[in-house]
Amino acid sequence: MQGISRVVPLPSNGFLLAGFNKGTIASGSPFLKTKLGSTNFHKSITTTFSRVYPHKVLSRKPSTAIKKIGRAIRNVTLGILSIATGTAIILATWKEDYREKFTLWCAGAFRSAVTIVSCCLCMLEYKVLHLRYASTGYDSDEYKAARNLVHLRCAYRLLRLCKLNTGVYIKGVDLTVAGQHLASLTYVVPKQYTDVLSVLQDRAPYRAMSEIEKIIKEEFDGQGSKDLFSEFDETPLAAASLAQVHRAITKDGREAAVKVQYPDVSRLFNVDVWTMQTMSDLISYFFPEFELGWIVTEFKQNLIAEFDFKAEGRNGELTKQRFAHRGESFAVPEIYHELSTKRVLTMQFIRGVKINDLNGLKKLGADPAWVRNQLLEIFAEMIFCHGIVHCDPHPGNALVAISPVTKKPQLILLDHGLYRELSDDFRKTYCALWKALILNDAKALKESAESLGVGEYTNFLPLIFTQRIPDSTSLLGEDLSPEDRAILHDQLKNVTLNDLLVFLERLPRDMLLVFRTINLLRGIHRQLGGTPMEVYSLNAEYATRGFWCETREEKQIRIQREKEKRQKERRKAAGQPENGNYEVGPIRRWYLFGGAPTLRRSLGYLHDEIWLKIRFYMTELFIKVWRWWYRITITSGDHSQNAPAFQ
Structure with missing residues (x-):
């Protein structure tokens, strides 16, 4: 009998299924990689898992109910499509004007039918899985192995659906898979989906x-x-899609x-x-x-x-x-x-190389450190200062080319279709949030989270943005300490996918696209050899600048005043009467620090920047001293226990 004979858990790669006959499983996914040395093992997982049905995995006895339901859905779908196709052919031959409209109608009906059938089969699998293990509980290794297989089969079913329908389906997957970073932090979104569907980001x-x-x-x-x-x-x-x-x-x-x-x-x-x-x-x-x-x-x-x-x-x-x-x-x-x-x-x-092409950058003479710094600065200035965000900065939309003027490397940004204009209130709240994260300021962090409407999820914001927990004993940019990991595991053990969806739904819509953007930027920055600390320090700098720089409204007023001033000067030079009784004085702009429009605000930015760095380094120094003292205390305790007792 074909089926699973055992499940061998792996520390980092998910799980390994053993006991299948040859050719029934493949290594197309990182969850299923092994060194069995069999050529059959390396066949395409897409074709392999299309032959794996729920009744062969969830039970040792084939379930005819799922077969009958699937067969009925398929027959109804084929019947509807046959009627629609026949009607379209008759009308298209009867009158040529109808051809394109009914062809489009048939295409829409086909796409909808295939989508509904695929999704219904996925829902059916999860329902059957849930009911089958309702009496035995959902904590057993057997249930978890079966659930992982359902995740994988449904992921490949959605992959085939997206490849068939293309268009907005691939675009939707692209936007969804890009949220993998946020999902992985909460350990609740099945990694099978993001791994399988990520291939749609690279090729269309x-x-x-x-x-x-x-x-x-x-x-x-x-x-x-x-x-x-x-x-x-x-x-x-x-x-693209x-x-x-x-x-x-x-x-x-x-x-x-x-x-x-x-x-x-x-x-x-x-x-x-x-x-x-x-x-x-x-x-x-x-x-x-x-x-x-x-x-x-x-x-x-x-x-x-x-x-x-x-x-x-x-x-x-x-x-x-x-x-x-x-x-x-x-x-x-x-x-x-x-x-x-x-x-x-x-x-x-513009002829250039993709921003994450290290060999191409080397041939151009572009330093990867300079490239990643430019990328971070541009997007930090966008979000914190200008209040806009380019929402699709994947490597294909960012090139490095040689400037025809300076003959030096230059960053080129492409695909400006999806932008988000951030409200000034959100922009300032986001600036305050980053300052609180850098300083590990619990009070300021709580205020920022409440302003964003997610006060009850305050403790998760440091984890999402800086990969550490509140009151962490880890230095900024370091991996979580064992103590922090234990605390995090305790906090997240009851978190579900629904909790994540509620969290995302309550976030301002501006934040969702900012999440996606910073996730893509982190991936590129990491490929170019960057460290998390570079991201955090630069965001802190521009978050401080965002409080004092010229706002969008101020810039519009300044541009209008400069325009009126030039018009007045031209009329005066031509000897024409002035149009209006306005009087505009000289426009003074101070670029001493932070791009602020006035000297007072420039000095305010300078004060905040210096104070932020002092507090940050003092906080980091305090953590280092505390960790040093803690190690000394533990070491002294161990020596005292091992010392000989005096009589």
């Missing part, structure tokens, strides 16, 4: 040139790529990168979102402890912004203006507006 399927050409003609009144460009490479440079990029040469000889949106993504968007909302409602109905509707709503709002490539171009230009003072070390590609529309974005083509 290309679309045929005929589909791309169709979009270009629709956007430019029948003009194709050959009409608009002197050269257009049909092989894309890169493909919503669009792909081609290299081209404009009619005036400029090298360009042309980003073209997929033809069916926006048209199927409402159907896909409806399907996701329906599935979240079903999950909440069958599993009342999980409320996922708010995630779909947030995902929908973010994705709508990414469909408008004109807005993406404006975001890029605004970022370029905000960081004009970093022109030598930072750049954003120029937008070619005459060749850009809502679904086609044409921009300057």
Whole structure:
């Protein structure tokens, strides 16, 4: 009989399943790696686990109930799809105008049906697992092994679903998997899902040139790529979940990168979102402890912004203006507006290497330490000072190139489709939160958490941001001490996935995208050889600067005043009467410290920066002295116990 004969727990790699026949398990996942030396063992896990059914894992006796339910769902789905396809074919041949509409309708029906069937099978597996072990309890090793297999099978089922439907499904997985860091800190999200689905972040399927050409003609009144460009490479440079990029040469000889949106993504968007909302409602109905509707709503709002490539171009230009003072070390590609529309974005083509390509950086002569420092500074200034955040800084969207002006390395930021404008109240609260985290100030941390609406989760914020617990005896940037690990284990032993979802739901929506951004930045920074302490110290510096720097509103007022002043000077030089009775004095800006607009605020920033560093180093020194004294005390106690007794 085929089945599990034993479960061998591993210290770091999850579990190892033993007792399968040859070819029934593979090493495509880090959870299942071993050195058995069998060639059959290294077959694709995707095809292998598609043959593993719940009744073969959850019980030694095959369950016909699951087979019958699955067969019924499949038959109903095939019947609906057959009727829909037949209707579409008849109408398409009857009237050509209906062809595209009904083709789109059939595609939407197929995507929805496949999604619903896949998710229902996953829910069924979890329900059966829950009921089967209800009488014996959920703490046994047998239950945990069976649950891990269900996690893995469902993860691969979702992987096949995303590869089949593509589009917003891959985008949704990309946004979800990027939250792995937060999930891993609470030890409640199954790691099988993040490991299996993470492959969708690295590769997305290309679309045929005929589909791309169709979009270009629709956007430019029948003009194709050959009409608009002197050269257009049909092989894309890169493909993502919503669009792909081609290299081209404009009619005036400029090298360009042309980003073209997929033809069916926006048209199927409402159907896909409806399907996701329906599935979240079903999950909440069958599993009342999980409320996922708010995630779909947030995902929908973010994705709508990414469909408008004109807005993406404006975001890029605004970022370029905000960081004009970093022109030598930072750049954003120029937008070619005459060749850009809502679904086609044409921009300057910049030859560079991905920011995490260490060999490429070496060939360019770029120091990885300089690169990672520039990346952290730019995003810290974005969040703490400008109150905006680029929400998709994965390695493919950050390049390092040689500046044509200075001939030195320069950081290039791409893909400005998803930005979040942070409220000034949130920005200042986030600044205060980081100061409290660096100083390990429990009172200030509690105040910041309450301002964010998560006061009851105060103790988890240091763990999420700085990987240490409140009142920790570990130095900032160090691994948790054994004592801290014991405390953490005791605090998290009763934390569930629902607790995590409630925590995320109560957070301000600004914080969710900030979470995702800092997680991606940490990954890149670590690949470039950075240490956590570099991240913490730089965030502390810019968090302090954020209290004193020029706000968005102040900058708008300053720009308007400068504009009015220039208009007044031009009218005066031309001998024209002034338009209005306003009087604008000279605009003074002090850049002594922190980019503050006045001398008083510059001095305030300087005072806070010095005081923060003094308190930080005093706190770290106190911890070092306390640990030294604790070790001396323990050592003295051991010696006294081993000393001979006097008679």
